Amino acid sequence: MRRAGHATRSRLLAAARREFAEHGPAGARINRIAAEAHASKDRLYAYFPSKEELFGEVIRQWLLELEAAAQPSPDDMPGYVGRLFDHFVEHPRDGRLAAWAQLEAEQHLLGPDFDILGSAVEAVREGQRGGTVDRAWAPRDLVLLLIGIARGMSVPGWSHPPSGAGRQPTVDRRRAAAVEAARRLITAAP
Template identity: 55%
Template sequence: MRAAGHATKERILAAATAEFAEHGVAGARINRIAAEARASKDRLYAYFPSKQALFEEVVRQWAVDVGERTAVRGDDLPGYVGRLFDDYLGNPQTARLQAWIDLAEPDRLASDDLRLTALRPKIDAIRQGQADGHVDPSWHPADLLIVLLGIARSMALSALAVGKIDGGARGRDAAGIRRAAVLAAQRVTEPPGSTQG
């Protein structure tokens, strides 16, 4: 692909990411995406044959980017929650996009679904952490991952909203909320009888 074509495709993906994060798949409009990307609809459809195909590429790119920024290690799941928290705060669009992804087709996850493809290595890291004695083995790795993702996302959303809710009341700053998220993850993951915390 020529450099100009690559730049156009990247602009389309950036515009689509913002559009899907704001409006979801159903509410997103190809006209707005093309206009924001400074590309014609014909050019957009040359790269992505449908809105669904464009959404799937946004999801794929999102999963890769977030995975690279936050990296799961079975010997440091609380650290993973901290990195996810930081990523949500640094990229608020990520939390909105993830919510729309979760709502897109929650009951139909094919074995090659992009969400499952992105989650498998994380589940494997948790399983390895359990085998190595770093993580409570009573958890099913997939269930634990869901809990950790929930802690990171809900606490980050709390941190994003805290200034609006209570004016940043004492002890409710983003750093304090992050510490609470990491501590919660530590307590949830530590093996029985552990002296970690």
């Protein structure tokens, strides 16, 4: 693919990410995505044959970005939760994208070789083998809980004060609570 093609594809994915986060897969409109990316619908369909495939690629790219930002580690799964929290705070639309992905995404849209939770699940397994993570948990279940804690605690809502001086201590407190909850969940029983 030529440089111009990569740039167009990147613009389409960025516009689609915003559109899907805001409206979800059913409410997203190809016309708006193409217009925001300064591309034609025909050009969009040349890269992504369907809206479903475009959504799958947006989710796949986002999950890879999230994994790189959070870096699951068998020796520091509470830190993983903190890094997930930080990412969701820094990228508030990603919380919405995560919700849409949970509600709407089918695994086949991401491709047969793409394991959504692969590296985090493997980090939990390694932690269980090394004694840093409670072996009572099914690794996938624990990862889903940890992601849920990070996302749930990071989403602005009724417990966040409006913008202003009180906001940062509240975010810091909620991050600490998320990390502590993760620590308690993973701690191996004596």
